[in-house]
Amino acid sequence: MYGGGNLFEPMSKDALKEEDPVKLSEFEARIERGEKIEPADWMPQMYRRQLIRMIEQHAHSEIIGALPEGTWITRAPGFKRKLALMAKVQDEVGHAQLLYSAAETLGKSREAMINDLINGKSKYSNVFNYPAFTWADCCFISWLVDAGAIVNQMANAKGSYGPYCRALARITIEEAFHLKYGHHCVIHLATGTPTQRKMMQEAINRWWKPMLQFFGPPDRISAHTEVLMKWKVKMLSNDGCRQQWLDMYVPKIWELGLTLPDDKLRQNPDTGKWEYTEPDWDEFKKVINGDGPCNKERLAVRRTAEERGRWVREALRKPKSEYVVPLA
Amino acid sequence: MKSLDPRINRLDVPEERNTDFRKDPMDQLETYEVFIQPKVDKPFQHEGIVHATDQDMAFVFAKEQYSRRGTCSGIMIIKTADVFTTAFSDAGVSIYQKIKPASDPEDQKVNYEVFHLMKRGKQHTHVGIVRATSTEDAVFQAKMILDQGKPVFNVWVAKSDNIYISEVAYRDIWDTLPEKTFREAIDYRGAEKIKKFKDEQGSQK
């Protein structure tokens, strides 16, 4: 699950000066023709770096994203929910595996990526730094956070890097299950008993702001990414993703008789754009830099899992093994 | 550390740590390329990699990472290091146009598996076996025997001796896949409940 709001490396105007102009123009022409870039192709350093950063953040978001919903894995109510939630959280781990593999093809090892995650050097989606207090929070994530991720992932699946597109093709198919399952859960709570409705409404109230922030800061205050758009690394602007999500899901939330905690929320009849109270972007920055309700726990748990598994991996490692970058 | 997740509370996660986290080299093991055969009469298709200690483990891992939905009748595993890849071509030009005869035709011939990439961004597919004296020769033999004229943008070859294919006797491990509908979107229909809810709301007004 990943919503964009990607933290790209700032790009100076000189970034491309050292690149071979002939190769660069061939590379750009290939993207222009709609052909994918494959791992063995020549590519500008900046393209490689920004892609690693983006795919790695996406992978981290999946493995960390397994934790908030994992909170309810032993408590899912009834067989249908129990099996589905197990499969759903499993998928998130599977997505991390696929995405780490895609990033590996660009030359960064999985060891290095996990180190950077646990040491706080690379980021993951901010939304997972919030807790899943009740079962309803878990349902919110399955439906609406995943819906946000789908908006972003569908766009990125049309990007230029072959291995990332292949991973996303698999992932978006699985996300269709997440979306339907999550919606199914929310429908049951929203149309259920007063206790269930109340749980659901409270979860929505809690998640509304983190959800709007999921797509990243508004374009007017985001780093300039024109080159990344041209290279089809970044496919949709943060505001574009956010508007798409609002457009698709606000009516679906309202039709269940649920409310959204924002007096200003409305679709402007003239522009078709959604208007809302701007979330606090300073708070967003604070949380992404480590000071959110669950940052510490998420990373400490990841680290504990890695440390507890160390003896297993050590026993599995063969003395003569050598790392070879995966092919695709 | 107190968590909302009872599983985490059973893990004994330390509150603070003062050291940086550092993985050993090769902590994540070697990588293996995974090819899935969705049906008996379909070719093996590349699906991705797994990190594992050997081919047997790679197969066990690949089975749940790459064939836990849909249909599957077999998995092929090749260690990444055992796959030889040509350069990529583009713009409708086949990579085979650049392939010349290999220089050492004196050695003994062995079998090589050959995989084609027919479109950038798509997956490599198994297209056949050639007998050759080296990887370079295998690519040349593939050009002679397996090139159907349509542009091929990248070719992989690997010695047949180095591949693992799941045994036919194991096919029943995928038998119950169609029953695992809880992993499929189609199992979660909510429209009727929404309609009923709306009707009730409407009649209350």
Place this chain on the structure above:
Amino acid sequence: MNTEAIIDLLYKIADDQLIIGHRNSEWTGLGPILEEDIAFSSMAQDKIGQSLVLYRMLNDLGESDPDTIAFMRNADQFHCCQFVELPIGEFDFSIIRQFLFDTSEIIRFEMLSSSAYEPLALASKKFKGEIKYHIMHANIFMKQLGNATEESVKRLQDALETAMPYALGIFETSEYEDAMMDEGIFAGEATLRNKWTERIEEVISNTALKLPDIGNIEPKTGGRYGKHTAHLQPLLDEMAEVLRIDPGADW
């Protein structure tokens, strides 16, 4: 056919599958390597799926619906062996448990494939492929970890010794052993235990591990008739926590 005996048999198998599946699902997102995390989750899903098939069979024999049976009973009404309810511990214990339990399970279902109780015979045949994979997984890990580093061998050996008395509790006999054998429903726990011993001996003989002296270990029994460790009731409370918020609701 002896319905009471069948119900007794179904309950113990279904409860075993549910509880081991539930326990193993605790690993999801916390496994030793991503690939294993995924594999272990699938196997937990398989077990829970199998328990559901068996609870449905019980439902057909007049017992409550699967959600009620699985989520609303208390520990003293559960028929699982104590082995499956123990906490997951570290990966060494979980993999040893998988090896010991799943080996018993594959033999049990092999035996039940020819049961005179046809629904169970059919289900057992259907589960065969899934369990075959589980055994493949368990045996590969036994072979790898049981022959690797000093630490991994020691950990597995310790886990094996901790697990063994509980593992032997799998074969606690029921009051219907003779009736089931007479009617061809199930060939009995004693036969199962003998076959199981042979198979685990074989796998362990290909590792650096030593099989504890099984003949001299007192099995931890009682689970089949409601006597459980202190771990089961909290597990059940946790499992039903959400459902109990509003038991009449459709979740």
